[in-house]
Amino acid sequence: MVNPASCPFCGIIAGYDASARLVYRSQEVTVFFPLEPATRGHTLVVPNRHVADLTDLTAAEGRDLGEALLKTARAIRSGLAPDGLNVIQSTGAAATQTVPHVHFHLVPRWPGDRMTLQWPMGAAEDDQAQNRTLAVIQAALLNEASTVGAEDRRQHLSFIQAVVTRMSQASSASKSWLLPIVTVTYGYAITSKSPFVALLGCLAVLVFGVLDANYLKQERAFRKLYDEVAAGRPIPAFSMNPALASPAGTRVNYWPDWPDVRSWAVAPVYGPLLLAGLGVAGWLFCR
Ligand SMILES: [Zn+2]
Structure with missing residues (x-):
């Protein structure tokens, strides 16, 4: 004291x-x-x-x-x-x-009070210098983040874990929504002999497939963020931006990549459903 x-x-x-x-x-x-x-x-x-x-x-x-x-x-x-x-x-x-x-x-x-406070006119640095200054501060901020306490890290990990769980729930929800849609459209295509209804069913398979592959991609991105935070890498405290866990310059978009599409959770589920729809449509066209 x-x-x-x-x-x-x-x-x-x-x-x-x-x-x-x-x-x-x-x-x-x-x-x-x-x-x-x-x-x-x-x-x-x-x-x-x-x-x-x-x-x-x-x-x-x-x-x-x-x-x-x-x-x-x-x-x-x-x-x-x-x-x-x-x-x-x-x-x-x-x-x-x-x-x-x-x-x-x-x-x-109050207007006209005793206080004087004057800001200088114009910028202290030109545009390029400002960008360099910005990068210096942002890099220092990342180092700052590596000093977070164990309790904060545990909390951060549980936030990320919650997103991973939500993504896998969304993935199984998209599969359980698709099945009745496919059954109804393909069935209706056959009974009404309309190949276009079968193609509509195929479109639904494609849309749900892309959605699901994207859930998988996000889940993977957040798992990577989880690993980085758990390893104590310099991720800003409580950041939920998975791009920070990827090499610099990587952007995380919402379009699934080929490994996501090929994955066991996507291709073996949506592939046969799509082929079945195309088969039904082809059969109805050729009749
Ligand atoms: Zn004092």
Whole structure:
């Protein structure tokens, strides 16, 4: 624990500063007025733990701060009815951080108030440089994801498992829907001697076959994602994008690939049904 005398915010949190105007204090956060509010209602939201750098907060502290910010912003809005509100957080001397304890400023705004906040005109980097910067941050984000805890990983795996289960249920549902359709169309084609009805049945087989092959393809993609997450590869936490488990640049579309079509769950089921329909149609045409 930091000596409250050396950090003014820790002093306020510990209750040593009797002059502080405390809005409220919970188990996790403390909300109070700064020494010199910039506008009417200017409020600080800080974590109770002494952390200097924003990026050193835990995920739980981040959530608590987010909730406190929202709650306080709503109270300021309903109590003071400002025309606007700035949320300002500064980390590091270059960003004008002065007190080394993470804090968020909530600054209610009115036209012509004392506050000045000026954004520079134009972009800091040209288009190409922006794309490179984007790639650097995204790559760092992937590394970030590899530090997720065991509990989060288990939860992520169970989400993926649920999709795999749903895909295989959808696959068996498409088979059980198709069988009565085929029986009725082929049977009706024979009794009414209409080859076109038989062809309609074939079309149904094709549509259901493609659907089923696609379910299989998605199931495979998610199984691969499951394996990657289970192996601790850098997949962003809770991502459900199976493309991340494939080599870079691979796009996961909804058109089944040949191995999906050829699979034991697709070709041996839909192939004979299609051949039977074509046989019925051919026989009716040639009669
Ligand atoms: Zn502190």
